[in-house]
Amino acid sequence: NLNNSSGVIVGGNVSSGFNFNGTQTAKIGGTLSNTNINQNSVTTGLATSDPAFRVNLTQQKSLLTSSLTDLSQTMKGLDSNSAVTISGNRATFNATPNADGVAVFNLTAAQLDSFGEVQFNLNGADTAIVNVSGENIRLNDNFLGGTNNLGEHVIWNFPDAKKLDLTTAWGGSVLAPTANATTGNYIQGSAVFGNLVQNGEMHIGTYSGGYNPPSTPPGGGTPTPIPEEALGLFALGTLGLLWARRRRARAAA
Structure with missing residues (x-):
């Protein structure tokens, strides 16, 4: 069940069964089946009809993967x-x-x-x-x-x-x-x-603390710039994005 959220973005097909409750928007790259849409807004086939959809998701994946892995290693x-x-x-x-x-x-x-x-x-x-x-x-x-x-x-x-x-x-x-x-x-x-x-x-009850990653990784090391593009970063992802921005700033100094 997806209840009263800001929506969902899926790059491929959805076949395992979703129940959309409340009012939200779903953007699906492929096909959608076994799903109760109710009164929600759902768009499918975006990977074919909108080339930017797949490009944006690929960029987001790159940012999330690098920044959250770095955040985990920093912790x-x-x-x-x-x-x-x-x-x-x-x-x-x-x-x-x-x-x-x-x-x-x-x-x-x-x-x-x-x-x-x-x-x-x-x-x-x-x-x-x-x-x-x-x-x-x-x-x-x-x-x-x-x-x-x-x-x-x-x-x-x-x-x-x-x-x-x-x-x-x-x-x-x-x-x-x-x-x-x-x-x-x-x-x-x-x-x-x-x-x-x-x-x-x-x-619900996702992370909401005020932890800020250090500007320099524990033990030192040389930061590597990370692409800025990211869409729909969530919860811990915002910490990863903050860490990525600090790494870019230090690399440019």
Whole structure:
């Protein structure tokens, strides 16, 4: 179901079944089937009828891929300032934010697999970044107290992930730009994947914190200019765009 959103843009065909509820606009590059349009505005065949449609999507993909991957790697390089306490089957995340309101946790995929319950204490943090290293990720934990309000402030970052499987309701936005992901339950927050087989919902409560990526990547490095064109950047994508702009400015200096 797509409920009262700003709409959807799809480059190819839609055949898995959409329900458009409310008033919104859908732009489809190919064909549309098994879909309840209701009172919404839907245009199909744009990849053929409008050459600029495919060009714009290709440019947007390039920008999103590069900027969000860079953002994920930048977060990976942040030093931890907050502690995770693992006791039995429970992990307690106690945020100790810095002066900018940012808390950083670092753990491995093996550590993530070692518990089944998550207790998150933001303690006033505007943004809590949880960096999880490892190529194979399983998200199958239960969130004590529920998932509400975590997506706006918690970013689970999986910078090395190649495969990600989610089976339980997940609290917090997920940044895994190189992962082939499969979701079997909902995510309460923003989500970025390399590829996605979606069998669960995406709930509102997307990231809304004020985190600003550093102008210089942790550990240094030479920035590479990124194209400016992007359409419809969403949630975490705006952070990636900010990072891309800062990289371009530094490269031009």
